[in-house]
Amino acid sequence: MSRFGRTDLPDEQATDLRKAVKIEVFTICYTTVTILVVALVLGNSQAMKTAWVEDILSLTPQVAFLVALVFVRRKPTRNFPYGLHRAMSVGHLVAGVALFVVGATLAYEAISGFLSGDHPTIGTIVLFGSSVWLGWVMVAVMALIAIGPPFYGRYKLKLAKPLHNKLLYADADMATADWHTNAASIVGVLGIGVGLWWLDSAAALFISVGIVWDGVRNTRTAILGLIDKRATTYDEKAVHPLIAEAATMLRGLPWVADAAVRMRDLGQVFHVEAYVVPVDPRTPVSAYESAARAIAALDWKVQDTDVIPVSVLPPEADPGFGREAGRGSRAGASGAGPAAASERGSDASAGATSDRLKGER
Known part of the structure; x- marks a missing residue:
């Protein structure tokens, strides 16, 4: 059960x-x-x-x-x-x-x-x-x-x-x-x-x-x-705040220049595809594995996580709330806004995970 x-x-x-x-x-x-x-x-x-x-x-x-x-x-x-x-x-x-x-x-x-x-x-x-x-x-x-x-x-x-x-x-x-x-x-x-x-x-x-x-x-x-619409909250009233949390956390890593996320709702859990533009293309595989674990640690609903290195972010990937207009800056999103309150209490877990990964580096 x-x-x-x-x-x-x-x-x-x-x-x-x-x-x-x-x-x-x-x-x-x-x-x-x-x-x-x-x-x-x-x-x-x-x-x-x-x-x-x-x-x-x-x-x-x-x-x-x-x-x-x-x-x-x-x-x-x-x-x-x-x-x-x-x-x-x-x-x-x-x-x-x-x-x-x-x-x-x-x-x-x-x-x-x-x-x-x-x-x-x-x-x-x-x-x-x-x-x-x-x-x-x-x-x-x-x-x-x-x-x-x-x-x-x-x-x-x-x-x-x-x-x-x-x-x-x-x-x-x-x-x-x-x-x-x-x-x-x-x-x-x-x-x-x-x-x-x-x-x-x-x-x-x-x-x-x-x-x-x-x-x-x-x-x-x-x-x-x-048909894999972008993940939303349980009541379909807002885009799920985990998308913004994952993208913000990834952009906070020192080896990531920019990031965006595709998240699909499998019915009760999520499958996450995270795209990152690395500062150095020689970034070791272990860094991507650590990032994947960090995303999975954000919430129990994250069932599968893939972190994929790219030179240009896919246009259909979501960079997070407050970032729809452009992806040129590494500044993180300001937060999930009112939608976060519907299923998430805060972005504290994302920040803590990000700090932990910076320590690993």
Whole structure:
């Protein structure tokens, strides 16, 4: 449980990973019970049926996360030299596509029902010897099951950050907004009760559009990761500050004239290609090996590191924040800015590593 490929997780991440597994198992059990309970009170409401299908779909990222963990823990081999970390991104893609396809289908059904003028009805049931309108039972069930997701969703959000897990983040983000689905289904049921039948179709459309949007976002994020977009933070809101840290640390070495980095996100860990322009082309191999170790020491997420000597930096390599305009100066970047606060506390580790390497020289 405490290993990702060839990386041994720090104690904090190992603990958080165990918590993530437990909360996903709990969520699957909770959602399964929810699916069974809602199935008993569906009635003819299109909104209720759409909310029920969304509950079923919500199992996809949770199951994908647990299955992907089995693969990402395996060490790299000659057949898979980078390990199997992409399994997490593949699971993310599968979840996104499933959400999009089913959501689009549900949206079509909601629109078709509205255009055809279907007037759904909700009957009564005998409850404790009394005849009760089924709609009240539906409302009570949806209100009750809406309590859980926002709480465990926020809990997952706290775990997604230190684990740098975008699939877990997507699952958490959907859970925290799950109350929208329950509220919409309640509006649809009450609409039928007061004779506004079209409210049911409108609520179903609202829920299905939310599913489609979740599908689009998850599919987009997964695809961008699989085609090696520049590494970003777990929430996709900023370029990952480790890029700037690595480039800044390298430029601080006495034998490096300039440096830039290409960093790819393998799903939960990074592969780093660092390009350096040496002051002296006769710089020994040991210096490059020490630099590679220093980059790997910056963060547990750095799985593979290559330091490559070049005479001119590749234009697609990232020199770090504040350095996009030019590479002529050896002055380091001013820091990762606000983005660093999202996943990194400071550049202290980079500075310490740089000082250590200067001592070696």
